[in-house]
Amino acid sequence: MKQITDTVLMVRPVAFRMNEETAVNNYFQKNLKGKDVNQEAQAEFDAFVTKLKSVGVKVVVVDDVAKDNTPDSIFPNNWVSFHENGEIALYPMFAENRRKERRLDYFANLEEEGFKITNIVDYTSAEDDDIFLEGTGSLILDRENEKAYCALSPRADEDLLIEFCEDFEYTPVIFNAYQTVQGKRKQIYHTNVMMCVAEEFAVICLDTIDDAKERKNVLKHLKQDHKELIVISEEQMHQFAGNMLQVRGAFDKKYLVMSERAHQSLTPDQVAKIEKYSEILSSDLNVIETCGGGSARCMLAEVFLPKA
Incomplete structure (x- = not known):
């Protein structure tokens, strides 16, 4: 299986704001007063899409619907994942107001682009039992080596992770990851803020894995698959330096996509390691x-779906 793709689905926000329902266990969120945050988020979104397209990444942009009042719709990777066998997975979401983000009509946009959908694997009924697994926020998929790295949290249930791994034939690599919040160690809400697995390397904040055995196990798997390790600090993680994704642009060129804040937090040595690949x-x-x-x-x- 391919590890990276040249096509991404992105959702343009219409009601973006700090989501009070997710703030209970997402310690990265802060309120920005006195700004039109939706308008500013749209401007950031549009500039980001333009940059991706400028290097040849194919971006399928869909518009959020105002009546749904979905502040986090800009983060679609939490409710859906697309797979090379033509399957789509739909995931159960922790925050009730995020469940309305799951819009199956978006898939018509992908079919219009020539992608083939063979089946939808729907895990969303787990919400009835307060069980959650938030897509590739919770799951870091090493598609090539068929491994799913997952930091357990209120948004990542172990049993459901194992069910996903059985359905999609992944080996689960399970651990706990923490960040310091007001002097206390609290579970990190999503694995993808502390870890990124690219084709040739992995960016990871090892300081978040407090248990030595769990840390050793994660490292064993990454080394087994010959990933060069780029270790970031917890401080860098708070600048979103773990929240990165490798994609393919024009002429098969690879890009590691991140925010400006994440980029600025990296050391020259870390940048040099990334730029090798x-x-x-x-x-x-x-x-x-x-x-x-x-x-x-x-x-x-x-989007890893096959072409029709």
Whole structure:
């Protein structure tokens, strides 16, 4: 299976703001007072799409619907994932107001682009039992090596992760990841803020994995698959340096996509390691990151579907 794609689905926001329902366990979110955050988020979104398209990444942009009042619709990777066998997975969401983001009519846009959908695997009924697994926010998929890295949290249930792995034939790599919030260690809400797996390397904040055995196990899997490790600090993670995604642009060129804030937090050594394999593409996402508590990777739902 391919690890990276040249096509992403992105959702342009119409009601973006700090989501009070997700703030209970997303410690990255902050309120920005006195700004039209939706308008500013739209400007950041549009500039980001333009940058991606300028290097040849295919971007399928769909518009959110105002009546749904979905502040986090800009982060579609949490409710859907697209797979090479033509299957789509739909995921159960922790926040009730995020469940309205699941819009199956978006798939018609992909079919218009020539993609083939063979089946929808729907895990959303788990919401009835307060069980959640938030897509490729919770799951870092090493598609090539068929491994799913997952930091357990209120938004990532172990049993449902194992069910996903059985359905899609992945090996689960399970651990706990924490960040310091007001002097206490709290579970990180999504794996994809502390870890990114690219074709040749992995960016990871090892300091978040407090248990030595779990840390050793994660490292064992990454080394087994010959990933060069780029280790970031917890401080860098808070600048969204773990929230990155490798994509393919024109002429088969690889890009590591991240926010400007994440890019600026990296050391020259870390940048040099990344640039051995990928050009860095960064964009200013300050309002989206501050209010939404998610960054560049969260905005990109990778499309791996086969062409019809």
